[in-house]
Amino acid sequence: MFRLTMRWGAVVLVIGFLVSACAPSEEPIKNAASPIRVIAIESFLADIAQNVAGERIQIETLMPIGMDPHSFEPTPQDVRKIASSDGLIVNGAGFELFLNRLLENAGGNYQLIEASKGLTSRAVKSNEPHDEENSNDPHFWMDPTNAMQYAKNIRDGLTRIDPAGAAIYKANADAYIVKLNALDQRIRQQVIAxxxxxxxxxxxxxxxxxxxxxxxxxxxxxxxxxxxxxxxxxxxxxxxxxxxxxxxxxxxxxxxxxxxxxxxxxxxxxxxxxxxxxxxxxxxxxxxxxxxxxxxxxxxxxxxxxxxxx
Amino acid sequence: MLYSNSPAHLEIRNLSVSYNNGARRALENISFSVPQGMRVAVVGPNGAGKSTLFKALVGLVPIERGEIFIHDAALGAHKESERLRVAYVPQRKEVDWRFPVSVNDVVMMGRYGALGWFKRPTKRDREAVQRALVEMNISNLANYPIGELSGGQQQRVFLARALAQEPHILLMDEPFTGVDATTQEATLELLNQLKAQGVTLIVSTHDLNLAAARFDRVLLLNHSVIAYGAPAQVFTTENLIRAFGTHAMFVEGTMIVDDCCAGDAPHTLGESPALELIER
Amino acid sequence: MMEILTQPLMYGFMQRGMLASVMVGILCAVVGCYVVLRGMAYLGDAMSHAILPGVAVAYILKGEILIGALIAAIVVALGIGFFTRRGTIKEDTAIGILFAATLSLGVALISTIKTYALDLTHILFGNVLGVSDTDLILIAVLGAVVLLTIVLLYKELLVVSFDPVLAATLRLPVERLKNVLLILIALAVVVSMQTVGVGLVAAMLVTPAATAYLLTRRLPAMMVVSAALGALASIIGLYLSFYLNIVSGAAVVLTATIFFFIAYLFAPQRGLIWNVLGRRNAVASAPAE
The missing domain is CATH 3.40.50.1980 (Nitrogenase molybdenum iron protein domain)
Incomplete structure (x- = not known):
């Protein structure tokens, strides 16, 4: 009895452990007929993207409103949303660094749209914290002229996903950029005070x-x-x-x-x-x-x- | 005679042990020698260093000065092949009795030292365990979890484990404390059998009567050796007062040693206050 | 019905998450038996924070984060072993001191690295849904090493944990075996934490083992039951996480906790209800003197 439990215990433990390690892996099958799904990680990105997408695509937000991105922990449904989406809009420039592993391993085959693509980080002043490699400040969106670039990147991304809507996205993006210009002017004027x-x-x-x-x-x-x-x-x-x-x-x-x-x-x-x-x-x-x-x-x-x- | 070719002769020379890097001296310049097959009772007040002496003998506390010779070889200098069998029966409070092990498991642990790394117990080991269980009359409890045993049964498990070690020298720390009369008698009976087998026995106890009546020699200890020899030689008024100090008193020709609250080694829970009587 | 079970497994991330948390569940549950029996319940928590300086140093030296974490965990394990040698300091005290010290050292080191990218806590405390194939292989290999060591050193670790005094008289290298045990725990913590998050590790190290303790009476059985509970909690927890839309690590831990409560109430011999209702029977069937 004594030896039996011990041996079996050991065998079950190690084999069970290894078997579970070797189980096969399969990617989900995507239904081709479903409508286009695009997700933005942050709520302000979703809003910018919605302005570009217009009525053509409903943009979903991953992070709940009001959440500090640093304390966001995704649930399986969040990851499923990403995996089964056609496009994922991220701010980029290292802002969603903590999500990297998740995004790499979520599976699915969505287009990754990096909103801040093409923008160069502002020069971080020497009295501000920085080190040589990682001195990027990813908070580009706090300047509306940068948000114009966001709109263009999102426009291009949506066009890649849905070429048929190219003209709509272009018109929407242009219109939104005009609004952003006006916003920029309004802020300037207010700051004069x-x-x-x-x-x-x-x-x-x-x-x-x-x-x-x-x-x-x-x-x-x-x-x-x-x-x-x-x-x-x-x-x-x-x-x-x-x-x-x-x-x-x-x-x-x-x-x-x-x-x-x-x-x-x-x-x-x-x-x-x-x-x-x-x-x-x-x-x-x-x-x-x-x-x-x-x-x-x-x-x-x-x-x-x-x-x-x- | 199990060990006729390996007489366990124990000799201790000028042994000193301290705790806290010399801050507290537990044993001071101890010397005594025990011939093979001798039953030695170690007595002394609480905190006299009885447990420390045992722990030094099995290498559990570092020796500050002095030497311990077993089989005429210094402790620790013995080859693996002639592995020494010094078994130690600790006080019962020293292990966690809620640990999920059976009586059989605990007794088998006595065999682990001789088994070697990675090896599983053999038929020989299981037989030795079985013999020890029978010897201590607990073979019916073999598969019980140790947590379900009474105090006396627990004591017998420890004794069976020591037996399974097939020791040359057996050290027992307070085996008569807090056990029932049956277990005490079984323990004494075991000591007789082991003596007959040539095993050297060193047993600490509070019970001076028992020490006088059932042991060949007595070591009276209070940090240093007060007296060592046959009970009659050791238990003199002078020696007892030197060992127990003001805790020894005389009432109508009988010496009473009130050892209840002396020293700093706490008594086992449930232990009866040690009021020991000895004829003058 | 079948669809409920198969649907989450349509996704690669759920499969990998399931495998990772089952493996981690088994690994932590087995190692956790020693943690529970030796009364070091908050070692897992301590260790998962104690690796912070290792991670920070690895980051500063641009080395592999995991290696830094492993080294830090082993250093902390040996540190606990060192301070508790010959009972100078109690184990929980040593753990407490080193935990606070290393955590602070980690925070101090991180405060010298001022950069946005250094969101170490998130790099460090993984999410079971972000497990990659490489992670799976890593858990499998290191986990197998830990489990194999536990099987091979079964009797030595048993006697050292149950009765270190006996182990010493048997001339076993007690301190070294204690260190081996601490290192095994450290390995389990680091491997698990990297993939499933710090909260999960600390709980998985204690809860299934404590549950198994209530249900079994011998260590090998305790380990097997603990492993089974750990694996089951991982599977059920991930399904709950999928369908109730809650964070996976928390779902697994809560499932394991529910197992514990059930066992605490209904376990034979040690359960609350058995104790209240079955006292009289217990007396009748107690072992005879």
């Missing part, structure tokens, strides 16, 4: 770089000195930031919607700057919220910033 000396931004993490570059703001610093929202803050960095805020007489600290303003409040107490929460940068708001579309998101953020600094 802020005295030049006060055009200084402190944010909870470095998402407003392109916005600042485009509209003549100085980024004094960020609370989490990395582009990613998951790193924590070294005490020295925080002290330096407080000094910088005092030295530049920066008026406001901006915190994104759904972020924890605890550190920002701390800084505000030390420096006398005011904390403004609720910027939308990584996700749109709910449809009935203040920033349900990409254009409204930038308008809302601009309005917040202008109100805080003028």
């Amino acid at each position: 802020i005295p030049k000396a006060d055009r200084k931004l402190v944010t909870d993490h470095d998402t407003l770089g392109y916005f600042a570059d485009r509209y003549g703001f100085e980024t004094v610093g960020m609370i989490v000195p990395s582009f990613s929202s998951v790193d924590s803050t070294p005490a020295k960095g925080l002290a330096e930031l407080i000094d910088a805020i005092k030295a530049t007489k920066t008026k406001a600290v901006f915190v994104e919607a759904n972020a924890n303003p605890q550190l920002a409040d701390q800084i505000a107490q030390e420096t006398g700057a005011r904390v403004f929460t609720g910027l939308y940068t990584h996700s749109l708001s709910e449809p009935n919220g203040p920033a349900p579309t990409y254009i409204q998101m930038l308008e809302y953020d601009t309005q917040k910033i202008v109100e805080a600094l003028k």
Whole structure:
């Protein structure tokens, strides 16, 4: 009895383990007759893409609204959505790095549309965190002129998937780019209301770089000195930031919607700057919220910033 | 006679053991020698270093100074082929009795040392285990999980395991503490049998009467050797006071050693307070 | 009915995810028996965080992340072994100290690397749905090595875990065997974590083994039952994850936890209900003196 259990236990364990390792693998069979399905990872991408796609394709969003992309963990249905889609729109430039493994192994044969393709990263200033290889700032969309490139890339991607709709996508993209131009003008005009000396931004993490570059703001610093929202803050960095805020007489600290303003409040107490929460940068708001579309998101953020600094 | 060709002669020379890198001296300059087949009782107050002595003998605690000779060879200098069989029966509290092993498993562990790496127990090993179980009268419990045994049964499992090791020297730490009378008698009976087989026995106990009545020699220990020899020579008033200090007192010609709360080694749960009597 | 079972398996990622979590389920469940029996329940959690500095260093030196994680885990395993040598410090204390120290070292190292791409936590803590064929081979090979070692060293690891004093008197290399065990746990943690996520590993290391402990009375049986529970929880968990649209790792862990609760209530001998209702029978059938 004793030996029997032991031997069998050992045999069952090792063989069972190895058998499970050798089982065959098959890719899913796709139904050719189904309508075209295109998914965008972030909600603002979906909105831009929907403007390009018009009525022809319904664009789906992968990440729930309001979710920090860094804490997003996909379910099997999410992966299935990707695997069975015809096109997947990503921001690119390393923004969805954490999804790479998933995308590589999701299977299916969708067209990958990288929205930021062709854009070059802004020069990250030497006082900002960077290293030689990975100094890309992927938050291109915070500048509407970059979003024009997004629209063009999405237009080309949709055309690859659905050549029959080429003319529609082109017309839609052109029309949207006109709107983006107008948005750019509106933001410029609003920013004029802020005295030049006060055009200084402190944010909870470095998402407003392109916005600042485009509209003549100085980024004094960020609370989490990395582009990613998951790193924590070294005490020295925080002290330096407080000094910088005092030295530049920066008026406001901006915190994104759904972020924890605890550190920002701390800084505000030390420096006398005011904390403004609720910027939308990584996700749109709910449809009935203040920033349900990409254009409204930038308008809302601009309005917040202008109100805080003028 | 199982080991007629391998007399287990044990000699300890100037042994010192400390804990915490010399901060606390547990054993001080211990020397004694045990001829083959002798039954030695180790007695002394709590914290006198009885368990430490046993652990030093099986190599569980590092020796600070001194030497241990078994078969006239220093401890640790023995070749694998003539592997020494020093069996150690620890106090029962020292293992986790909820561990999912059967009585048979535990006794078989006594054979693991001689088995060698990667080897499964052979027929010979299983027979040795069976013999040990029969000897300790627990063969009916062979497939029971150890967690379901009574204290006395657990003690017998330990003894059976020691038997399965076919030891030359058997060390037992407090085997009479917290066991029923049946188990105590079975243990003493086992000691007699083992002595007849030429096994050298070293047993620690609180029971001075038992030490005097059932053992060939007594080692009276309190960090150093107070006395060593035949019970009558060792158990003198002077020696007992030197060993137990103020815990020894005399009531109408009888010496009472109140060893309940001395020292820092806690008693086993459920143990009766050690009030030991010895005729003067 | 059959379709419910086959439909998720139409997808390559579900097949690979299923295989990966079954293998990890078995591996962790078997290794976990020692974790549970030796009372080191939070070792898995500790170890999965303790590898952070290894990952950071591997990243800085542009080496293989997995190798860095493995080295860190083994260093931590040996560190625990070192501090608990001869009982100087209790095992859980040593684990606690090293866990906090290595986690902090990892965070400190990462804070020196300031780049967007370094989203280490996500690189580190994989998702079972993102498992590649290479990952599968890696789990299979390292897992087989760990399981084979456990089978080959069965009696040595048993005696070292149950009664280290006896092991020492048998002249077994106790400290080295303890280290082997810690390294096996480290390997299981690293291999599993890379593919299925940190939360899953810590739970899979403890929950199926604890369940099996309630249901069995001997170690080999405990290991087999634990492995079976680990595998079953992985399969059921992934189906639930597919149909209820919840995160896979969490679904597997919750399934394993439900198994545990069932066993805790209904297990013969050790279960709650057996204990409440069956006391009288138990007394009647207790072993005779």
